[in-house]
Amino acid sequence: MKLFEFPVRVYIEDTDIGGIVYYVNYLKFMERARTEFLRSHKIEQQDLQQQGFLFVVKSVNCDYLASAKLDDQLTISVEVAKCSAASVTFLQSIRTNQLLTRAEVVVVCVNAETMRPCRFPSQIRQIFSNR
Amino acid sequence: MKLFEFPVRVYIEDTDIGGIVYYVNYLKFMERARTEFLRSHKIEQQDLQQQGFLFVVKSVNCDYLASAKLDDQLTISVEVAKCSAASVTFLQSIRTNQLLTRAEVVVVCVNAETMRPCRFPSQIRQIFSNR
Amino acid sequence: MKLFEFPVRVYIEDTDIGGIVYYVNYLKFMERARTEFLRSHKIEQQDLQQQGFLFVVKSVNCDYLASAKLDDQLTISVEVAKCSAASVTFLQSIRTNQLLTRAEVVVVCVNAETMRPCRFPSQIRQIFSNR
Amino acid sequence: MKLFEFPVRVYIEDTDIGGIVYYVNYLKFMERARTEFLRSHKIEQQDLQQQGFLFVVKSVNCDYLASAKLDDQLTISVEVAKCSAASVTFLQSIRTNQLLTRAEVVVVCVNAETMRPCRFPSQIRQIFSNR
Secondary structure, eight states: OOOEEEEEEOOGGGBOTTSBBOTTHHHHHHHHHHHHHHHTTTOOHHHHHHTTEEEEEEEEEEEEOSOOBTTOEEEEEEEEEEEOSSEEEEEEEEESSSEEEEEEEEEEEEETTTOOBOOOOHHHHHHHHOO | OOOEEEEEEOOGGGBOTTSBBOTTHHHHHHHHHHHHHHHTTTOOHHHHHHTTEEEEEEEEEEEEOSOOBTTOEEEEEEEEEEEOSSEEEEEEEEESSSEEEEEEEEEEEEETTTOOBOOOOHHHHHHHHOO | OOOEEEEEEOOGGGBOTTSBBOTTHHHHHHHHHHHHHHHTTTOOHHHHHHTTEEEEEEEEEEEEOSOOBTTOEEEEEEEEEEEOSSEEEEEEEEESSSEEEEEEEEEEEEETTTOOBOOOOHHHHHHHHOO | OOOEEEEEEOOGGGBOTTSBBOTTHHHHHHHHHHHHHHHTTTOOHHHHHHTTEEEEEEEEEEEEOSOOBTTOEEEEEEEEEEEOSSEEEEEEEEESSSEEEEEEEEEEEEETTTOOBOOOOHHHHHHHHOO
């Protein structure tokens, strides 16, 4: 898989009293990039939900190396490291001209009603496997 | 109606680079107080949703007079100013030892499926009218 | 002044249990657009802060007409309605193919240390007056 | 150290379109609990900042086991697992009547101006070591 990259700008809403991006918000940026990665393959979140699928984050391992600041233009990367029938592992990074944050995010597919794990739709599976 | 009051503590998540509470977050605090006002009358949000009602904010008029700071213990007030069949007007304030913010918030009741305005459940109507 | 417009995409982080954009978040979108309006005139937020200026929201009057949904591509507009020495009134709207939200937002310039109102830097004043 | 516990109520602001708590927000709840753990030892965030210290999150390892829902009353726990001169490792959990989330959060003390790691104030060190 080619590395997918998505730009995110830092606004006041993203900062905290320390004058830097509130660390929790990096996880939002990473999800935006995963969403855009799927959109680049013609998959919209609304469609998934209407088909009864929810993608639920199972675990996050995140290292904060340096801080993003107001006005920064960040590059968020998305890479599929591993994919099984109902679970996918993403490696992601956030950079300016240096590496700020990197994370491993495991996402599972669940049935929106039962909240039980279920197989990814085949179209999604193909996207994740094509690396 | 007796004035309903609810305490909210300011955490780092609520602040921004200016070192004060990010102004958008006061609206979250006001909604927490409205939710607790209803809970004090035995109305849970989940129940409303399961009965097919959504409370949707129609308008917000908010004046910011002074800023809340990290660690501040805020008091959020809720008062029903006006109530009709499908709409209620709240007057709310946020205080420390001084008045920080006051707002008028109009909320309408809608059918969760059609998103069309509908009458408040009678139990709710009674709570709002009892002032 | 020409109407300034800025696109904002709706992500999962912006939604709530009602399945629509959490109403508080529209105010974040409007601030992003104001920030980009200034950036289009070569004004960065960081520079303002380093020069000792803070832009503080004094009041918000916001009407919610219709709801934005997940994946929606929104257009946020910015227009300067009025400008004085230390205060500026913006008219803003949020649209998809229909008008979702419109707001009047009053912003004042304060000294970052004293938090007292002060005159806008002349460069900013010129941008706001040029309408 | 005795386990410190802090209650958090789930509001609409915490939910997403999936009808459950947006997973990023659990990290906010955990920080609230760490803040209250320090406050229970008479340490206020404002004081730390005024003394020139910032506590910066270095890494988060978080497992999501089950989801919190609107109106849930959560119990957030804080335990110090390890403490060195400039770094502390917290074990935290979020529960209703079942375990929802558990996380390991590493926090480092930095000088607020240089953003370089520095030793915890001795009063803090003592709190963290007293386990």
